[in-house]
Amino acid sequence: MRSRRVDYTESTRAALVDSALELFTRRGYAGTSLDAIVTGARVTKGALYHHFSGKQALFEAAFDLVETAALDRLTAAVAGDGPAWERALAGVEAYVGLCLEPSYQRIVIHEGPVVMGWERWRQAEERFSYGLVRSTVAALIEAGEIERLPLEVTARILFGALSAGAEAIAGSADPKAAAADVTKTIVAVLTGMRRAAAG
Amino acid sequence: MRSRRVDYTESTRAALVDSALELFTRRGYAGTSLDAIVTGARVTKGALYHHFSGKQALFEAAFDLVETAALDRLTAAVAGDGPAWERALAGVEAYVGLCLEPSYQRIVIHEGPVVMGWERWRQAEERFSYGLVRSTVAALIEAGEIERLPLEVTARILFGALSAGAEAIAGSADPKAAAADVTKTIVAVLTGMRRAAAG
DNA sequence: GCTCCGTCATACCACCGGTATGTGACGGGG
DNA sequence: CCCCGTCACATACCGGTGGTATGACGGAGC
Numbered sequence: 001m002r003s004r005r006v007d008y009t010e011s012t013r014a015a016l017v018d019s020a021l022e023l024f025t026r027r028g029y030a031g032t033s034l035d036a037i038v039t040g041a042r043v044t045k046g047a048l049y050h051h052f053s054g055k056q057a058l059f060e061a062a063f064d065l066v067e068t069a070a071l072d073r074l075t076a077a078v079a080g081d082g083p084a085w086e087r088a089l090a091g092v093e094a095y096v097g098l099c100l101e102p103s104y105q106r107i108v109i110h111e112g113p114v115v116m117g118w119e120r121w122r123q124a125e126e127r128f129s130y131g132l133v134r135s136t137v138a139a140l141i142e143a144g145e146i147e148r149l150p151l152e153v154t155a156r157i158l159f160g161a162l163s164a165g166a167e168a169i170a171g172s173a174d175p176k177a178a179a180a181d182v183t184k185t186i187v188a189v190l191t192g193m194r195r196a197a198a199g
Numbered sequence: 200m201r202s203r204r205v206d207y208t209e210s211t212r213a214a215l216v217d218s219a220l221e222l223f224t225r226r227g228y229a230g231t232s233l234d235a236i237v238t239g240a241r242v243t244k245g246a247l248y249h250h251f252s253g254k255q256a257l258f259e260a261a262f263d264l265v266e267t268a269a270l271d272r273l274t275a276a277v278a279g280d281g282p283a284w285e286r287a288l289a290g291v292e293a294y295v296g297l298c299l300e301p302s303y304q305r306i307v308i309h310e311g312p313v314v315m316g317w318e319r320w321r322q323a324e325e326r327f328s329y330g331l332v333r334s335t336v337a338a339l340i341e342a343g344e345i346e347r348l349p350l351e352v353t354a355r356i357l358f359g360a361l362s363a364g365a366e367a368i369a370g371s372a373d374p375k376a377a378a379a380d381v382t383k384t385i386v387a388v389l390t391g392m393r394r395a396a397a398g
Numbered sequence: 399g400c401t402c403c404g405t406c407a408t409a410c411c412a413c414c415g416g417t418a419t420g421t422g423a424c425g426g427g428g
Numbered sequence: 429c430c431c432c433g434t435c436a437c438a439t440a441c442c443g444g445t446g447g448t449a450t451g452a453c454g455g456a457g458c
Contacts, residue, residue, distance in 0.1 A: 003424080003425075004424070004425090005423085005424055005425075005435075005436080008423095008424095008436080008437095009435085009436070009437095012436080012437080028313070029313075030229060030313075033413080033414060033415085034414075034415065034416085035413090035414080035415095043437075043438085044437075044438050044439075045415090045416085045417095045438085045439090046436085046437050046438045046439075047436075047437050047438080049416075049417080049437095050435090050436060050437060051436090051437095054415075054416070055414095055415065055416090110312055110313055110317065111313055113309055114227070114309055114310055114313045118309065118366065118369075118370060119370060122370055147387055147391075149380075149383070149384050149387055150380040150383070150384060152367065152380075153364060153367050153377065153380040153381050153384050154384050156363045156364060156366070156367040157360045157363050157364050157367070157381070157384055157385065157388070158360075159363055160359040160360050160361075160362055160363020160364065160366075161356045161357070161359050161360040161363070162359075163359055163363070164355045164356050164358055164359020164360070164362070165352065165355060165356050165359065167317065167355070167359075168351065168352050168355040168356070171317065171318060171321055178352060181348075181349040181351075181352040182352050182356070184348070184349070185348050185349060185352050185353050185356055186356065188346055188348055188392065188395065189356070189388055189391065189392070191391070191395065192346075192388065192390070192391020192392050192393075192394065192395050193387065193388070193391050194391075195391065195394050195395065196387065196390065196391050196394065202455085202456085203455090207405085208404085208405070211405085211406080232444080232445060232446085233445075233446065233447085234444090234445080234446095242406075242407090243406070243407050243408075244407085244408095244446090244447085244448095245405085245406050245407045245408075246405075246406050246407080247406095248406095248447075248448080249404085249405060249406060250405095250406095253446075253447070254445095254446065254447090399458105400457105400458090401456105401457090401458090402455105402456085402457090402458105403454105403455095403456085403457105404453105404454095404455090404456100405452105405453085405454090405455105406451105406452090406453085406454105407450100407451085407452075407453095408449100408450085408451080408452095409448100409449085409450085409451100410447105410448080410449080410450100411446105411447085411448075411449095412445100412446095412447090412448105413444105413445085413446090413447105414443105414444090414445080414446100415442105415443095415444090415445100416441105416442085416443090416444105417440100417441080417442080417443105418439100418440085418441080418442095419438100419439085419440085419441100420437105420438080420439075420440095421436100421437085421438075421439095422435105422436095422437085422438095423434105423435090423436085423437095424433105424434090424435080424436095425432105425433100425434095425435100426431105426432095426433095426434105427430105427431090427432095427433105428429100428430090428431085
């Protein structure tokens with residue numbers, strides 16, 4: 001039988017991560033104090049340091065939470081047994097939408113590399129969104145849909161292009177129009193690669 | 200006649216910015232204390248707060264210094280009266296090389312958006328590297344070299360692609376090979392757009 | 399020569415991340 | 429059913445950091 005203590009433990013841990021996630025999203029990593037986080041979770045720093053080794057570890061827990069949810073969305077978007085090209089386009093739409101989420105944008109794209117260090121951030125991304133972008137690009141190359149380019153670099157560049165596009169949307173005065181522009185432009189880039197493959 | 204005192208003033212200010220630039224590059228913004236900066240500049244915090252309103256203002260001064268040097272390099276690379284296409288390719292090469300500079304990568308690409316806030320960073324970039332990318336893209340569209348795509352978004356996406364490519368190079372085990380891959384891939388993207396324009 | 403202002407040094411404060419230690423509740427063994 | 433060890437926290441505290449208030453020093457101008 002599941003102990004009562006385990007319930008409490010998991011609950012406090014989740015409350016800490018939730019509180020951290022919200023505050024990191026709103027005020028950023030440096031702008032969020034541990035006191036604010038534990039107050040939001042209605043616990044004290046003792047609890048925080050019992051569950052996490054420090055502020056950075058808590059950030060990574062929030063990071064993992066965001067990325068896991070993101071990966072679910074993206075995986076659903078590119079799933080199915082249709083042609084690789086169609087699924088890639090669906091993935092682009094889904095990723096652009098994802099990058100409009102404040103949590104994903106701030107925690108994963110902006111603060112992630114700075115807080116965790118770029119190398120560690122890169123390793124984490126391998127298991128999450130970037131991993132999916134990479135495998136999608138690999139599928140496109142495999143299917144002969146796009147040019148034979150270096151996989152790793154091509155995926156990185158596409159990933160950066162998508163992120164930059166999402167930031168352009170978020171920072172735009174007319175997000176709707178910007179979102180349409182971004183999708184159109186990314187598709188144009190992919191189409192350019194496609195024609196090159198065909199020719 | 201220029202007063203000796205003015206020399207001293209400018210010298211201390213420059214020493215502060217130089218010290219900050221070096222330390223921010225090596226240990227990042229959060230990892231650099233004002234004490235370390237003023238020690239490196241052989242002054243005290245009194246001098247720092249006389250010349251700058253705070254740590255963030257000092258960061259922006261270092262940011263401006265890096266970006267000004269970067270803009271000089273890029274401007275020289277894309278200068279000349281050759282065809283827009285050739286000049287754009289030269290710009291790509293120059294920008295990839297630029298992103299390999301630790302200062303540019305860390306201060307402008309990584310920490311800039313986080314420390315200054317994305318909106319302010321974006322405004323600053325308008326006057327520097329991104330502004331040049333944007334005008335280069337505009338020139339390509341103007342010359343009919345590439346597809347007619349939304350200028351702002353296309354420039355943003357290309358900028359992001361270049362930055363991501365540069366990061367891939369810096370984080371690679373074989374930077375030389377990665378640099379070649381990045382240049383090749385970016386050129387492939389542009390070429391794809393070019394064929395689209397022709398077709 | 400006296401004053402004023404720019405230029406910095408010194409001393410200090412509030413706050414934050416992190417640690418050391420105390421304590422009460424839960425759950426298993428007798 | 430009670431007792432006690434241990435887990436899950438709370439409390440109190442520390443060093444360091446960004447920022448501020450204040451004063452000293454020295455050249456410029458009258």
